[in-house]
Amino acid sequence: MIREIRIEGYRSLRSAVMAMGRLSVVTGENGVGKTNLYRGLELLRAAAVGDLARRLAQEGGMASALWAGAPPLDPDDPEAPRARRDARLKLGVRLDSLEYEIMLGLPGPTDPALALDPVVKEERVSIHVEGRRAVMLERKGPHIAAREQDGAWRSYKGALLMAETALATLRDPHQFPELHILQKRLTDWRFYHGFRSDADSPLRQPQPAVCAPTLDSDGVNLAAALATAIHLKEGPQGIERSEVGRAVEEAFPGSRLEFVEAAGRYLVAMRMPGFPRAFSAPELSDGVLRYLALVGALCAYRRPEFIALNEPEASLHPGLIEPLGRLILRASAETQILVVSHSDALARILEREGGARVARLEKLRGETLMPSGPESEG
Template sequence: MSLPPLTSIEIDNYRSIRRLHLPVGALNVFVGRNGTGKTNLYRALSLLQQAAFGRITRAIAEEGGIESVLWAGDRRRGPVRLALSARLGDLSYAIAIGLPVKGSDAALPLEPLVKEEKLVLHTGKRQVALMERSGPSAWLRAADGNRLTYANELLGSETALFAFRDGARFPEVDIVRRSLADWRFYHAFRTDEASALRRPSLALTTSTLASDGADLAAVFATLTEVRGDARDLFTAVEDAFPGTRLEIAVESAQAEIAMRYPDLHRAFAAHELSDGTLGYLALMGALMSYRLPAFIALNEPEASLHPDLLAPLARVIAKACERTQVWIVTHSRAFADHLVREAGAVPRTIFKDGAETWIEGLRITGGFAED
């Protein structure tokens, strides 16, 4: 069963984001200068995904704790909560994170806790609650329509989205969990000498590129050996590096890649390639793999690329948008212009209004003015 598309998101009280509610389409491009908070959009989505793995509170702790991720501007009195939500087809999932209440919550001091979760089915103008969680307790509507209550069964560090994994009894919970888990986030592939991109991959059929690009050669080998058709990949390489040929080899238990340049007598293996070339190949692996994830987020993919590679990258992204949704944050207006020409993008400008990150033309209720 195909996964439902992401149609909108809401972010409340996350770092420089006070409140944003925005629609999501096939290609979403956000442009902003350094310090405007554009990366916080990317991080907020990445954090929301962790709810599907039951790791959202750990991810917050790894970012420095709840105080480091909460809205950084002036606050009203009373508890402040980080709230994230996503609309996936006719389902919407929301989660709120806060600090423990002394004497009430079973938690360590200053530990980030899941306070609330909610899953709703939208049927026309009607909304049907399928799951509601408050503190340690939750109720869920089963597939047969019965409402099942689970009192004091959840720790504050857990999510109900991950804890209730019975797809037969709670199919909508399963759909949302699988949808979020399928998202992929690609940010600044390592290209130094110790980078996994420079080493061979295990020769295993690999449908989707790992977040660190460690299985890039296996992703390319899957196109040539399993799909038996890598013409789009080779065409894209020729587009970006005229006269150059990508070579993919599978020997014994390893898959390797190399680039053969015109007028040179040997191919250059991955460990010999420039940082820009290797990073570009990794982006191709993310956007042209055998099975693309339901949603791909790229954070400043143009970084370290030569300007001549921006138009070819925009064409690769345009092709990927035929198979998935793509979310891009960039500080490069030139790259955004290429995405307009090659992929029909409508770039959105991110700016700071005082301490608050905002998006030009975005209405408070969601949607853009011109829409």
């Protein structure tokens, strides 16, 4: 499990530490920084996948990602360039026994990096055993040192570009076993936010009729993921008794899923009471389609170790909040879940019925403030 996340110097998060439970909820008013916390977790996964530089570039580069509450730099101040170069973005995650930390900064005038590149200043992998912490890999700029099997340190130089992470690049499971475990675990994380429901949405398009054990983040394999969760667990005739069937029945009583197959492709469809035919994905309402995407994410045949849901209640009728809460609670028995939500009703259900750890964020003078302690231990 993820035990703790730390984010410093990122947008509205000057210094945020959040303890995580099996089920955690982040809530608060608009603009308090909930999405920044969610994106900070996405950046940790990006460090493991190897696209951290690209992700930050999509946000406008390092300069726009740094702590937004710092006073503006006076261009006439001779110390301004130094202050700009000294700005840092820090990310950290503590799993059960492994810990990963990375510190990023802006490229200097002579650094071999492009303008939007994040420069990895420091990177560290540690292992915690019986209350003691041992550093297994440490990086400072281009210099990397790793602890070998006998405990001796070995140095590596020039192995990485300044914007590359050791976590993604050093992939030898025998030479860097702790790094390999972290890569696997962080890469397995899945983030689901704002499924598109327009006419060209991947959710509405025919999809290859092949097994899909996990729903992709954009839902491009929704029909295949739902069919896999049903057929591989219950068989083709087991829709009603499957997890997916139960979730659909709770949200839309009397309805059942069907799958339309043509030319090796699937379309998900729903048969509803009072209608002589099923309605396929292009015909379903935005709310129904997005709810089915959440069902696909949370009832997947192979659930990821960690799932983050950002505003899962968006576009849903208030009557779907309780079924959504039950869906999340059942999934949290098998995987760790973080829910970022505006919905007090959803947060109350998860806290009351699932013992969720709830963090209600606030903002003071532009800084996102985390609660001083968990409201529920989870």
